[in-house]
Amino acid sequence: MSLKKALDDCLIDFDRRVLVTDLLEEYKLPYKEVNDVLEAYIKTQEPSTKFEKRFLVHGKRKTQGSDSVEELYSVVQESKLKDWLAKVQDAESQLYSVEIAGGSKSPAAIFKPMQHLEVKLAKVEQRPGAEKTVPISNGAPLTNGVKSESSKSGASKPDSTKSSVKVEPSKTSLKAEKPKAEVEKPAASKGKPSPESKKTSPKENASKAKPAAAKKGSINSFFTAAASKPKDVKATPSKSPAASTMENFFKKQPPGAKKSPPEMEEKTKKESTAPPKTESSKKKSPAPRTKPSPANTSVQLFDEESAESSDEEEKLDKLRRNVIGSDNESDQEKPSTTKRRRISDSEDEEQPPKKTAEKEVVTVDDDKMDTETANETYLDEDGFVITQRKPAKPQPVKKKVSPKTSAPVNKKKSPPSAGKTGKDGPKTKQAGIMNFFAKKN
Amino acid sequence: MTNRHETKYENLSSHFRLKGHDYQKQFCHLYAHRLAEMTRLLTPLAQKKWGNKESIKKLCELRGEQDVHCILIGTIYKHQAHKPSILRDISEENQLAPQPPRQNYSEPEDKIVLEDELQRVRLQGEVKRELMATGVVCAALGGTDSEGFFNVEDILFYESGPQKPLATTKKSRLLVLVSGLDQLQSHNFVEALNLFQYWLAGSLGNGKEAGAMVRLIVAGNSVRASAMAHVPTLQVARTQANANDTVQAVTQLDQWFASWARSLPVDIMPGAYDPANFMLPQQPFHKCMFPQAAQLASFQAVTNPYNCRLDDAFVVGSSGQNVSDLLRSTSLDSALEALRCTLTWGHIAPTAPDTLACYPYIDSDPFILRECPHVYFAGNCESFETALHEGSQGKRTRLVCVPKFSRTQSVAVVDLDTLECRQVNFSADAE
Numbered sequence: 067m068s069l070k071k072a073l074d075d076c077l078i079d080f081d082r083r084v085l086v087t088d089l090l091e092e093y094k095l096p097y098k099e100v101n102d103v104l105e106a107y108i109k110t111q112e113p114s115t116k117f118e119k120r121f122l123v124h125g126k127r128k129t130q131g132s133d134s135v136e137e138l139y140s141v142v143q144e145s146k147l148k149d150w151l152a153k154v155q156d157a158e159s160q161l162y163s164v165e166i167a168g169g170s171k172s173p174a175a176i177f178k179p180m181q182h183l184e185v186k187l188a189k190v191e192q193r194p195g196a197e198k199t200v201p202i203s204n205g206a207p208l209t210n211g212v213k214s215e216s217s218k219s220g221a222s223k224p225d226s227t228k229s230s231v232k233v234e235p236s237k238t239s240l241k242a243e244k245p246k247a248e249v250e251k252p253a254a255s256k257g258k259p260s261p262e263s264k265k266t267s268p269k270e271n272a273s274k275a276k277p278a279a280a281k282k283g284s285i286n287s288f289f290t291a292a293a294s295k296p297k298d299v300k301a302t303p304s305k306s307p308a309a310s311t312m313e314n315f316f317k318k319q320p321p322g323a324k325k326s327p328p329e330m331e332e333k334t335k336k337e338s339t340a341p342p343k344t345e346s347s348k349k350k351s352p353a354p355r356t357k358p359s360p361a362n363t364s365v366q367l368f369d370e371e372s373a374e375s376s377d378e379e380e381k382l383d384k385l386r387r388n389v390i391g392s393d394n395e396s397d398q399e400k401p402s403t404t405k406r407r408r409i410s411d412s413e414d415e416e417q418p419p420k421k422t423a424e425k426e427v428v429t430v431d432d433d434k435m436d437t438e439t440a441n442e443t444y445l446d447e448d449g450f451v452i453t454q455r456k457p458a459k460p461q462p463v464k465k466k467v468s469p470k471t472s473a474p475v476n477k478k479k480s481p482p483s484a485g486k487t488g489k490d491g492p493k494t495k496q497a498g499i500m501n502f503f504a505k506k507n
Numbered sequence: 508m509t510n511r512h513e514t515k516y517e518n519l520s521s522h523f524r525l526k527g528h529d530y531q532k533q534f535c536h537l538y539a540h541r542l543a544e545m546t547r548l549l550t551p552l553a554q555k556k557w558g559n560k561e562s563i564k565k566l567c568e569l570r571g572e573q574d575v576h577c578i579l580i581g582t583i584y585k586h587q588a589h590k591p592s593i594l595r596d597i598s599e600e601n602q603l604a605p606q607p608p609r610q611n612y613s614e615p616e617d618k619i620v621l622e623d624e625l626q627r628v629r630l631q632g633e634v635k636r637e638l639m640a641t642g643v644v645c646a647a648l649g650g651t652d653s654e655g656f657f658n659v660e661d662i663l664f665y666e667s668g669p670q671k672p673l674a675t676t677k678k679s680r681l682l683v684l685v686s687g688l689d690q691l692q693s694h695n696f697v698e699a700l701n702l703f704q705y706w707l708a709g710s711l712g713n714g715k716e717a718g719a720m721v722r723l724i725v726a727g728n729s730v731r732a733s734a735m736a737h738v739p740t741l742q743v744a745r746t747q748a749n750a751n752d753t754v755q756a757v758t759q760l761d762q763w764f765a766s767w768a769r770s771l772p773v774d775i776m777p778g779a780y781d782p783a784n785f786m787l788p789q790q791p792f793h794k795c796m797f798p799q800a801a802q803l804a805s806f807q808a809v810t811n812p813y814n815c816r817l818d819d820a821f822v823v824g825s826s827g828q829n830v831s832d833l834l835r836s837t838s839l840d841s842a843l844e845a846l847r848c849t850l851t852w853g854h855i856a857p858t859a860p861d862t863l864a865c866y867p868y869i870d871s872d873p874f875i876l877r878e879c880p881h882v883y884f885a886g887n888c889e890s891f892e893t894a895l896h897e898g899s900q901g902k903r904t905r906l907v908c909v910p911k912f913s914r915t916q917s918v919a920v921v922d923l924d925t926l927e928c929r930q931v932n933f934s935a936d937a938e
Contacts, residue, residue: 087705097710120936122702122711129930134893136917136930139702139711143936150936160712179766185709185717186770188510191804384694 069093069100073107080117083165091182101160108164115166119144122162125154509714511771514680514721514817514923522873523788523810525866534860536869538582538642542624544875545644545853546580548665553578553646556663561648566626569651576650579621579628579657583643585636586618587836591862613637613838621647621657632659637838638848642857665853670879670902674819675924679719682817683707683771684919686778686826686886687911688725689732690756698935699916704763706933708770720771721923725764726886727778727811727826730756732913734780753782757796764800773800776811778826778887786864787828787856788812788873812855812874820923823880827887829856830908832863842908843892846885850876850896850904880904882921887911891919891930 069089072078078089089100108117120141129136135155141162142150151157550563557578564577589612619630619639632649649659685703693700702711709717730753767773777783777792784790791808794801801808809815812825833845836858849855855874859865865874879902888908896904905926910917917932 085701087701087710090705090710097705097712124711124713129891134929136891136932137920139706139931139933141698141702141935146936158712179763180704180708180710180770181766182710183708183770184714185509185511185720187772187805188513190769193802193804380694 069095069103070107073103080115080164080166083163085163086122086161087180091180094182096184097160104161104164116168118165118167119161120163121147121159123147123150123154123157123159125151125157127154509709509718511718512678512680512721516722516772517816518807518809519814519816519821520810520812522871523812523814525788525790529869530867532867532869534865534867537860537865537867537872539624540868540870541642541854541872541875542580542582542644544872545665548668548853548875548877549580549644549646549663552665553580553648553663557648557661563646566621566623566628569628573651573653578646578648579623580646581621581623581627581644583630583639583641583645584620584622584627585639585641585836586620587612588614588616590836609835611835611838613836621645628657629655630659631656633661634659640833640837640848640857641861642859643852643854645852664851665876666898666902667850667853667876667879667904669900670881670898670904671819671821673881673903673923673926676818678924680818680923681716681720682820682822682882682921682923683720683723684726684824684884684886684907684909684921685723685912686726686728686888686909687732687913688729688760689911689913690729690760691731691752692913693756693759696913696916696935699912699933702933702935703912703916703918704767706931707767720920722817723767723771723773724813724822724824724884725773725775726813726824726884726909727776728780728887728911728913729760729775729778730782731780732778732887732911757782761797761799764797764806765803768800768803768806772805772807774807774809774813774815776809776813776824776826776886778811779828779831783811786866787859788866789826814880817923820881821878822882822884823855823876824882824884824907824909825855825886827885827909828863829858830885830888832856832858836862841892842885842888843894843906846883846906846908847894847896850879850883850906851898881926882907882923884909884919890915891917893919893928893930895926 069092072093078084086097086100086104089095089104090097093100095103108119111117120143123138123140123142125138126135127138128134138154140150140154142159147159151159553561553563561576561578563580564575566579566581569575569577589609591612615637617636619634619636620627621630628651630647630649634647644665646663647657647659648661648663649657651657688700705711706713707717707720707723709715764773764775775792775797777789781789781792782796783792789811791810794808797806797808800806812823812829814821814823816822827842829849830842830845833839833848834842837845837848839845839848849857853876854872855876856863856865857874859874860867879898881903882905883896884907886909888910890908891910892906892908894906896906898904903926905921905928907919907921907928909919910930912918915932916934917930919928920931921928
């Protein structure tokens with residue numbers, strides 16, 4: 067479908083910001099052509115609806131503090147366009163984004179790897195060795211989603227680059243909103259599997275395991291993603307009758323740790339009802355724009371939800387990044403948790419990495435603390451940590467203590483961790499010395 | 508759709524690839540090899556410049572005699588009171604007052620000392636002490652005095668050796684340099700990045716120019732452009748979260764590089780804050796980090812520093828650690844001047860291993876510039892700067908300080924034919 071037809075059929079939703087670069091991807095047109103069509107359309111609509119437009123200004127200007135001239139591509143609002151055109155040499159402007167003024171949704175930041183190339187390498191070669199691994203990656207024949215994935219990433223031979231370009235329109239469909247939602251997801255949602263990966267291999271359990279592993283986002287998942295091919299090669303035989311081997315169990319465990327195998331199956335069944343649409347569209351994608359309206363409507367329906375959610379995710383993501391970027395947060399958190407952590411750390415070195423697990427450990431430690439404070443360690447008046455090594459009963463400890471010390475008070479004050487760490491750390495010196503003298507006496 | 512110009516490409520960075528990982532060796536070997544190699548290179552130049560009348564002597568040959576006029580070849584050691592010192596750091600453990608960290612520890616009182624294999628002598632005279640740095644090898648013409656100083660009359664640097672002539676083809680070939688993509692903070696300059704990639708692909712009405720772009724070099728700090736806040740914490744969740752962010756950023760970079768590499772050849776160098784090894788030379792990112800992009804032959808991870816040849820043009824560059832370290836230890840006022848100095852001294856990173864971490868080589872110094880580059884760049888600079896450096900014997904080198912993209916939203920474009928360089932800025936007006 068051409069851009070003009072899409073505009074005429076109101077398939078492009080200007081409630082949200084529509085980028086010309088997205089339309090380039092969508093309709094595989096040169097920038098100028100998209101600009102012209104869009105401008106013409108806006109002119110027809112303008113009296114009734116008011117659009118908020120931003121322009122891409124290209125020109126040259128002198129850099130501050132030097133005589134050198136820098137080339138400039140700047141996105142400016144319509145209201146400032148005249149100023150920009152005046153102050154930039156050889157200025158020319160084109161539309162960059164359009165949205166209905168006061169649109170219902172706030173614009174989300176958009177960035178995705180480009181697919182449409184005006185200028186490209188004459189020969190996009192695949193690195194030797196990479197070619198072989200791709201088809202096996204899911205342990206499935208070449209006809210499944212894996213092939214389209216590889217072609218999408220542009221990893222195939224020159225011919226496949228063409229197809230990779232063509233794959234996009236069907237994926238993104240004719241509606242301009244769709245790419246936004248799709249793009250924001252990978253950028254925004256932390257740990258969510260990319261939509262591409264969802265689409266490419268919905269049927270495969272193994273391929274499903276991949277995004278799930280990515281969801282965890284751990285270093286392990288990174289390596290599993292990177293080295294997925296050899297793993298999957300191993301995983302293929304597991305689909306055969308001998309699927310319930312221990313090896314297979316461990317491979318499946320990390321991604322779907324929360325789910326039991328039947329649940330996994332159910333989920334795949336459920337998903338297998340929905341994804342085939344996308345997959346089929348993907349398979350048919352090389353024949354460009356052959357499925358206009360039904361796909362569009364479904365996308366529109368779907369898009370409403372996904373757009374919102376992606377917006378929220380984007381905001382959350384921004385917030386989270388800002389928070390992580392700032393140093394303050396860690397400082398604030400520190401006092402509330404350090405004590406407990408220290409306890410748990412000293413008590414049990416082999417902590418599981420999960421936060422929840424850590425909490426559990428801490429509670430266990432607290433219990434320990436209660437039991438151990440009575441008999442193990444305390445501070446004497448001089449502030450020395452005295453550790454009694456008899457773990458069995460508190461009574462002998464009391465006996466050995468000098469009459470001066472008000473043992474119960476001190477015992478309460480002394481943190482068990484101090485005693486414990488005292489055994490290993492530098493404080494052992496003090497404790498050791500005191501023990502030495504105590505024994506002598 | 509048009510095809511991109513093609514160039515002959517040769518990766519000349521093999522000497523930066525580490526063959527072993529022996530960190531037990533002392534750094535004296537590196538200095539010894541640097542001095543030996545540079546002495547070999549400087550000797551004919553010194554004789555050519557000052558004639559055979561002046562003899563090249565070792566310090567031990569002077570034997571404390573006065574008024575001996577000669578040429579000394581040695582390594583500069585800059586004695587600086589405020590230079591970072593591990594001993595001073597350790598003193599914190601002794602509960603002494605910790606030294607405040609300094610951005611620049613160069614002072615007029617700094618002392619310049621010339622060291623050869625066995626001895627050292629303090630220099631005075633025609634030595635710009637503020638502009639000198641530890642690790643520079645030079646030949647000094649002068650004489651000794653009664654106070655034990657060596658009065659320098661003239662000084663000679665290697666100037667990066669000979670340069671192959673640059674054959675001019677009449678077609679334009681552009682090299683694009685970008686650094687500091689800082690993926691972790693890319694949400695702050697999303698639109699600039701979007702414009703940049705479509706500009707690379709020639710979609711912004713710049714098809715002709717884009718066709719001439721023959722290569723993109725990403726000069727470090729693609730994942731992260733500033734130091735991670737190292738707050739002492741035992742919280743596993745925090746480190747886990749940081750790791751997650753980094754992994755996600757690398758994944759996104761992979762997608763983009765895969766996309767860009769279909770349009771033109773892309774070389775990615777590691778930077779100071781990237782998840783790569785810390786010491787120079789930084790080794791290429793492992794291909795597992797970029798599974799999508801690594802499938803394409805047009806994408807490659809390279810070392811930092813990085814040498815390559817594009818047709819006849821010899822390109823040398825780093826991710827900027829050498830320049831930033833030099834700016835800390837000298838009074839040089841700009842990254843461009845620091846870059847120029849390294850070119851003049853004939854050494855990419857003279858302050859390594861003194862104040863810049865570097866692998867303890869025992870049999871070579873890979874940072875010596877044996878051939879003068881046509882394009883010499885440093886990444887992650889605060890702003891774009893460029894100059895055409897004209898050395899002796901008509902050598903011309905385009906110096907480029909590649910700005911951080913995350914900060915300036917700018918890239919540098921060098922014409923390999925004319926060595927002209929310009930900045931291209933992508934920005935979005937704040938709303």
